[in-house]
Amino acid sequence: MKMITFLKNCPQHTTSPLHIATKIKTRLLKPYLILPMGDYFVSKKHLEQLIEEIPKDQHLLTLFDLEGKWILQRSENHLG
Numbered sequence: 001m002k003m004i005t006f007l008k009n010c011p012q013h014t015t016s017p018l019h020i021a022t023k024i025k026t027r028l029l030k031p032y033l034i035l036p037m038g039d040y041f042v043s044k045k046h047l048e049q050l051i052e053e054i055p056k057d058q059h060l061l062t063l064f065d066l067e068g069k070w071i072l073q074r075s076e077n078h079l080g
Contacts (some may be wrong), residue, residue, distance in 0.1 A: 029066065 027033055034043045044066060051061050 027035055028042065028047065029044055031044050034041050047061065047066055050059055051063060056062070
């Protein structure tokens with residue numbers, strides 16, 4: 001019972017979607033990392049292959065995006 005009362009009084013901390021997106025972007029752009037995402041793995045090479053093989057209107061990425069100069073901004077059209 002004491003633990004339930006304690007948890008009710010604890011403030012809940014959440015990480016903003018913008019912060020999460022920035023962390024994922026930073027890790028994805030490291031050429032030596034392969035990130036697990038569900039049942040799949042993704043790396044910078046995978047993104048380069050995606051940009052080359054799939055039309056841009058389906059993923060909205062460019063090679064410039066992979067140079068690490070993304071500027072993520074909060075807006076209603078993006079992450080909230």
